[in-house]
Amino acid sequence: xxxxxxxxxxxxxxxxxxxxxxxxxxxxxxxxxxxxxxxxxxxxxxxxxxxxxxxxxxxxxxxxxxxxxxxxxxxxxxxxxxxxxxxxxxxxxxxxxxxxxxxxxxxxxxxxxx
Amino acid sequence: xxxxxxxxxxxxxxxxxxxxxxxxxxxxxxxxxxxxxxxxxxxxxxxxxxxxxxxxxxxxxxxxxxxxxxxxxxxxxxxxxxxxxxxxxxxxxxxxxxxxxxxxxxxxxxxxxxxxx
Numbered sequence: 001x002x003x004x005x006x007x008x009x010x011x012x013x014x015x016x017x018x019x020x021x022x023x024x025x026x027x028x029x030x031x032x033x034x035x036x037x038x039x040x041x042x043x044x045x046x047x048x049x050x051x052x053x054x055x056x057x058x059x060x061x062x063x064x065x066x067x068x069x070x071x072x073x074x075x076x077x078x079x080x081x082x083x084x085x086x087x088x089x090x091x092x093x094x095x096x097x098x099x100x101x102x103x104x105x106x107x108x109x110x111x112x113x114x
Numbered sequence: 115x116x117x118x119x120x121x122x123x124x125x126x127x128x129x130x131x132x133x134x135x136x137x138x139x140x141x142x143x144x145x146x147x148x149x150x151x152x153x154x155x156x157x158x159x160x161x162x163x164x165x166x167x168x169x170x171x172x173x174x175x176x177x178x179x180x181x182x183x184x185x186x187x188x189x190x191x192x193x194x195x196x197x198x199x200x201x202x203x204x205x206x207x208x209x210x211x212x213x214x215x216x217x218x219x220x221x222x223x224x225x226x227x228x229x230x231x
Binding site: 091102104107 | 118120147154155156157159162164170205207209218219220221222227
């Protein structure tokens with residue numbers, strides 16, 4: 001019940017295309033869903049986040065779509081660029097204990113071809 | 115640079131040795147987290163500090179691991195009698211009491227990559 005499942009494991013997209021990464025969760029208590037971007041040898045960087053009372057959030061080329069009833073959320077990268085090539089992680093926060101700890105998906109390696 | 119910093123960035127050690135990593139969080143962030151990331155996986159929560167108090171430890175944190183955050187500022191993570199299975203990236207993150215819109219974003223450092231030979 002604590003898991004966050006992410007797919008696909010890897011993704012290849014042409015420059016200018018749309019990249020879509022999906023995540024699913026079981027625990028309905030999760031209250032915050034961030035997406036992180038990680039380049040090789042670097043720590044994860046917060047990209048965009050959403051709360052479950054919102055169905056969509058857009059920041060620039062990045063959009064989170066959230067389906068509370070299906071317990072699924074996805075990241076859409078519009079007009080994908082070679083510089084977007086990185087590993088993307090979805091995560092979810094369990095509010096129990098008020099620690100704010102995040103549970104991460106397994107990651108998606110995105111390659112954007114020029 | 116006012117981000118989270120970690121030291122060292124890389125550590126190679128022999129099995130059985132003790133290692134210690136340091137994390138300096140973003141100034142005034144009272145929440146501090148340690149995560150472990152193995153190759154091809156997402157980060158896994160290890161432990162959480164609120165100010166100087168260690169409030170949660172994952173069952174991943176065996177008795178060979180200890181973490182401290184004296185005075186609620188920097189934090190250290192020590193691994194005693196290292197094993198090859200400890201090889202991973204150790205990530206530190208900090209979070210303000212309440213972030214943008216109260217969501218409490220976590221900001222990660224660059225990590226310490228540990229290799230146990």
